[in-house]
Amino acid sequence: MNSVINNQDELNALCAELAQGPYFTIDTEFLRDKTYYPQLCLIQVASPEGEPRAIDPLMTGINLQPLFALLADEKIVKVFHAARQDLEIFFNLTGKVPHPIFDTQVAAMVCGFGESIGYYSLVADICGVHLDKGAQFTDWSRRPLSKKQLLYALDDVTYLRDIYEDLTEKLKTTGRLSWLAQEMEILTSDETYQNRPEDSWERIKVRTDKPKVLAVLREVAAWREREAQGRDVPRQRIVKDEVLADMAIHPPETTEELGKIRGLSPDFARGKMGKALLEAVHKGLATPPKECPRVERRPKFPSDMTPTLEMLKMLLRIECAEHGVAPKLVANGEDLEAFVINPEGDLPINKGWRAEIFGTAARKLMTGQIALCMKNKQITRIEL
Numbered sequence: 001m002n003s004v005i006n007n008q009d010e011l012n013a014l015c016a017e018l019a020q021g022p023y024f025t026i027d028t029e030f031l032r033d034k035t036y037y038p039q040l041c042l043i044q045v046a047s048p049e050g051e052p053r054a055i056d057p058l059m060t061g062i063n064l065q066p067l068f069a070l071l072a073d074e075k076i077v078k079v080f081h082a083a084r085q086d087l088e089i090f091f092n093l094t095g096k097v098p099h100p101i102f103d104t105q106v107a108a109m110v111c112g113f114g115e116s117i118g119y120y121s122l123v124a125d126i127c128g129v130h131l132d133k134g135a136q137f138t139d140w141s142r143r144p145l146s147k148k149q150l151l152y153a154l155d156d157v158t159y160l161r162d163i164y165e166d167l168t169e170k171l172k173t174t175g176r177l178s179w180l181a182q183e184m185e186i187l188t189s190d191e192t193y194q195n196r197p198e199d200s201w202e203r204i205k206v207r208t209d210k211p212k213v214l215a216v217l218r219e220v221a222a223w224r225e226r227e228a229q230g231r232d233v234p235r236q237r238i239v240k241d242e243v244l245a246d247m248a249i250h251p252p253e254t255t256e257e258l259g260k261i262r263g264l265s266p267d268f269a270r271g272k273m274g275k276a277l278l279e280a281v282h283k284g285l286a287t288p289p290k291e292c293p294r295v296e297r298r299p300k301f302p303s304d305m306t307p308t309l310e311m312l313k314m315l316l317r318i319e320c321a322e323h324g325v326a327p328k329l330v331a332n333g334e335d336l337e338a339f340v341i342n343p344e345g346d347l348p349i350n351k352g353w354r355a356e357i358f359g360t361a362a363r364k365l366m367t368g369q370i371a372l373c374m375k376n377k378q379i380t381r382i383e384l
């Protein structure tokens with residue numbers, strides 16, 4: 001069998017091979033600079049013992065259904081590194097998120113390899129191999145692929161097997177497989193990959209939180225999202241964010257006013273898209289007050305609680321170093337601020353394994369049951 005799968009018979013045979021093992025490693029190469037949805041250009045896979053292979057989805061006559069069936073097979077673990085974009089691709093193609101999965105980047109954070117560690121660093125740390133990044137910025141849609149491109153692509157699943165087995169052993173030894181499972185359930189939730197047009201306004205920065213402004217922004221952003229999805233082009237190619245934000249604050253009510261907005265043209269305003277955009281503006285302006293969106297602004301963190309926050313940050317570093325976990329995976333700055341204000345709140349810090357390694361100690365610090373001190377030139381915690 002060739003290293004590149006470009007016909008159905010070879011793909012069927014490969015999928016039959018992958019189905020025999022407890023796991024297989026998988027990665028994708030894609031482009032999305034000219035499209036709304038990622039354009040899948042190559043799929044690399046490797047069974048535990050077999051040769052790594054690349055599947056060419058751009059070949060005429062290739063039906064990926066056998067691979068899709070494997071991605072949904074609950075008996076086989078799909079091993080990715082930094083899986084989110086790969087999962088988005090397969091969700092868009094099948095309507096389902098592959099499951100179960102193992103993300104080696106998240107697993108490495110659980111095992112203390114640092115925050116958001118890259119694949120090449122993991123290969124160097126675990127496998128002792130320094131990979132060539134020469135084909136990192138290549139056009140994967142062009143054919144034929146060079147030997148250098150294929151070697152680069154296949155490396156992404158070749159060493160992933162050793163990384164997976166090494167991290168799995170570490171997780172078993174430390175009793176942290178359940179920790180990773182909790183993170184994977186979040187990563188494989190359909191909600192993570194659903195781009196609802198009516199929610200797209202939330203990613204646009206606007207200089208006010210007035211409900212009527214937000215109502216217009218919601219409608220024009222939803223219109224743009226549907227246009228981008230329907231045309232499969234980047235949303236910024238339709239209308240840029242700053243134009244939509246300006247329209248929300250200073251809504252045009254006529255075609256002439258629309259055509260005078262910076263970033264739009266009179267021809268656009270008079271055309272089909274301009275009319276549809278203007279209808280979205282009118283719909284936003286007509287939104288009843290009770291139905292207008294509202295943004296809950298986080299209150300400014302009290303300055304007198306800053307010392308407490310700094311102590312919590314130090315405790316987080318201490319606890320994570322002791323347990324060999326990346327602090328970023330346990331809590332971020334917003335989590336810590338929310339905890340300082342309400343230590344008993346419904347927060348990730350107070351749930352599951354995060355509570356086990358940090359949340360409980362954090363509450364003790366807040367209630368004076370533990371303290372931080374210097375010992376042997378290092379900061380440590382002591383029970384009071």
